[in-house]
Amino acid sequence: MEKVLNINLKVWRQANPEVAGRFEEYKVETSPDSSFLEMFDVLNEQLINSGQEPVAFDHDCREGICGMCSMVINGRPHGPKKAVTTCQLHMRSFNDGDTVVVEPWRADAFPVIKDLTVNRSSFDKIIASGGYISVNTGNAVDANSMLIPKDDADTAFEAATCIGCGACVSACKNASAMLFVGAKVTQLATLPQGKAEREKRVVAMVNAMDAEGFGACSNTGACAAECPKGIPLSVIATLNKEYTKAKMKGF
Amino acid sequence: MKFLSFLFTSSIGRKLVMGATGLFLVSFLLVHCGINACVFVNDGGETFNAAADFMSENFFIRVAEIGLFLGLLWHVFQGLYLWLTNSKKRKAKYDKASGNENSKWYSRSMGLLGTLILIFLVLHLKHFWVVSRFTDHITSGDETLFQEMIEVFENPWVVLIYVLGCISLAYHLLHGFWSAFHTLGIDHKTYTPIIKSIGTAFSIVIPLIFALMPIAMHLGWIS
Ligand code: HEM
Ligand code: SF4
Ligand code: FES
Numbered sequence: 001m002e003k004v005l006n007i008n009l010k011v012w013r014q015a016n017p018e019v020a021g022r023f024e025e026y027k028v029e030t031s032p033d034s035s036f037l038e039m040f041d042v043l044n045e046q047l048i049n050s051g052q053e054p055v056a057f058d059h060d061c062r063e064g065i066c067g068m069c070s071m072v073i074n075g076r077p078h079g080p081k082k083a084v085t086t087c088q089l090h091m092r093s094f095n096d097g098d099t100v101v102v103e104p105w106r107a108d109a110f111p112v113i114k115d116l117t118v119n120r121s122s123f124d125k126i127i128a129s130g131g132y133i134s135v136n137t138g139n140a141v142d143a144n145s146m147l148i149p150k151d152d153a154d155t156a157f158e159a160a161t162c163i164g165c166g167a168c169v170s171a172c173k174n175a176s177a178m179l180f181v182g183a184k185v186t187q188l189a190t191l192p193q194g195k196a197e198r199e200k201r202v203v204a205m206v207n208a209m210d211a212e213g214f215g216a217c218s219n220t221g222a223c224a225a226e227c228p229k230g231i232p233l234s235v236i237a238t239l240n241k242e243y244t245k246a247k248m249k250g251f
Numbered sequence: 252m253k254f255l256s257f258l259f260t261s262s263i264g265r266k267l268v269m270g271a272t273g274l275f276l277v278s279f280l281l282v283h284c285g286i287n288a289c290v291f292v293n294d295g296g297e298t299f300n301a302a303a304d305f306m307s308e309n310f311f312i313r314v315a316e317i318g319l320f321l322g323l324l325w326h327v328f329q330g331l332y333l334w335l336t337n338s339k340k341r342k343a344k345y346d347k348a349s350g351n352e353n354s355k356w357y358s359r360s361m362g363l364l365g366t367l368i369l370i371f372l373v374l375h376l377k378h379f380w381v382v383s384r385f386t387d388h389i390t391s392g393d394e395t396l397f398q399e400m401i402e403v404f405e406n407p408w409v410v411l412i413y414v415l416g417c418i419s420l421a422y423h424l425l426h427g428f429w430s431a432f433h434t435l436g437i438d439h440k441t442y443t444p445i446i447k448s449i450g451t452a453f454s455i456v457i458p459l460i461f462a463l464m465p466i467a468m469h470l471g472w473i474s
Contacts, residue, residue: 075352171353209262215336
């Protein structure tokens with residue numbers, strides 16, 4: 001016989017940004033093989049069938065690459081597993097009869113839109129302030145025409161795996177966006193194409209980060225521990241270094 | 252100098268100040284601890300008093316003392332400001348928080364630990380700095396600084412507060428020592444693990460030596 005898990009859910013419900021939210025309790029029967037989001041699909045079907053409002057939650061790719069699936073599960077962004085997004089978390093990580101508390105990302109810079117969905121346009125504004133290369137770099141050039149040391153390529157690639165989900169902010173006691181900004185700055189400042197604008201970029205991005213209402217970093221390491229892509233804390237040291245150097249040069 | 256305004260206005264600038272002043276205070280602790288450890292020679296305070304006299308008469312040390320106070324004040328005010336502003340970035344709190352799963356409690360409590368250190372420092376400065384600098388108790392030759400220490404540590408409550416102050420310092424540094432280097436942009440495959448080990452050793456050994464002084468004097472191990 002197929003195994004079923006009975007899960008008691010305690011879910012944050014909030015109709016819109018203006019009203020106060022509250023927790024609602026639900027019971028869901030789910031297969032251990034279903035993903036956390038599929039379990040929510042089952043819940044929503046139950047709610048719709050009984051004439052209630054389904055739970056709003058963000059998701060898109062459901063394969064760990066878009067960064068939309070923002071849920072704080074039992075106090076952990078993206079749930080209890082290391083280096084896993086909510087959409088890739090499976091119900092076999094829970095036990096029959098467990099009570100699971102599900103909350104949205106909580107940070108003033110990520111206001112709740114509805115239920116578990118939050119507005120992350122503050123991240124977009126940081127990127128728009130300079131998180132790109134401002135000229136068209138054309139087609140991929142011959143690999144040997146621009147030599148990049150293997151270590152640099154690895155560092156840049158590791159940083160580039162950030163999916164912009166915001167779990168780092170949601171885990172940080174200061175709601176700081178330093179891991180996200182550090183990942184973007186490290187990725188671009190480590191490669192030759194991005195080096196030309198590195199000073200201008202880092203100052204603009206840090207200004208935008210501060211203006212959007214994220215906190216300062218205390219180096220607690222909570223962000224890196226909860227990041228689904230394993231972005232290392234060292235990108236924050238790189239960000240500090242890049243920013244200080246740029247400031248010393250008068251940018 | 253306008254380009255340095257970021258030290259007061261940007262999140263990273265403010266943290267740079269914490270790291271730089273923090274390491275400056277760490278260097279002071281090393282000197283302070285070295286001088287005070289002279290009491291363990293247990294020669295009735297002769298070595299210690301000689302070292303203390305040297306420190307109070309040396310011109311460069313007196314200038315450095317002003318720098319020390321400025322550095323401490325900057326660290327304290329910037330620290331309290333960061334603590335206050337950072338705590339306001341999440342008005343709606345989590346129902347279920349699992350901070351211990353992803354970070355150490357003392358790394359999340361630097362403001363609280365710093366405040367405990369500050370409370371201890373006020374008492375500590377009153378005990379020794381004010382007495383030796385603003386009264387003629389020591390300079391008149393009535394009493395040596397060593398005798399003053401023995402007297403102050405007769406009170407068990409004072410000993411308790413000193414020990415608690417040292418424990419707060421130990422945890423503050425257990426996170427702060429390494430964190431300061433990270434804030435200053437240093438993260439290195441080889442050096443960072445070494446910095447972390449030195450930081451852990453420093454955070455245990457130095458506060459332990461400090462805490463042993465009031466304990467030893469109170470229990471009469473040193474006289
Ligand atoms: C001898 C005394 C002290 C020493 C050696 C010391 C050392 C340090 C060091 C090395 C750091 C790490 C800086 C960084 O993360 O970049 C730090 C951080 C901090 N210190 Fe102190 N400190 C002392 C006293 C105090 C006092 C009296 C206060 C305040 C009341 C204080 C408040 C803070 C705060 C709030 C931070 C964390 C800032 C943050 O990460 O957001 N400290 N300290
Ligand atoms: S650094 Fe990690 S946690 Fe932060 S946005 Fe990028 S992928 Fe998400
Ligand atoms: S839904 Fe795309 S990463 Fe989870």
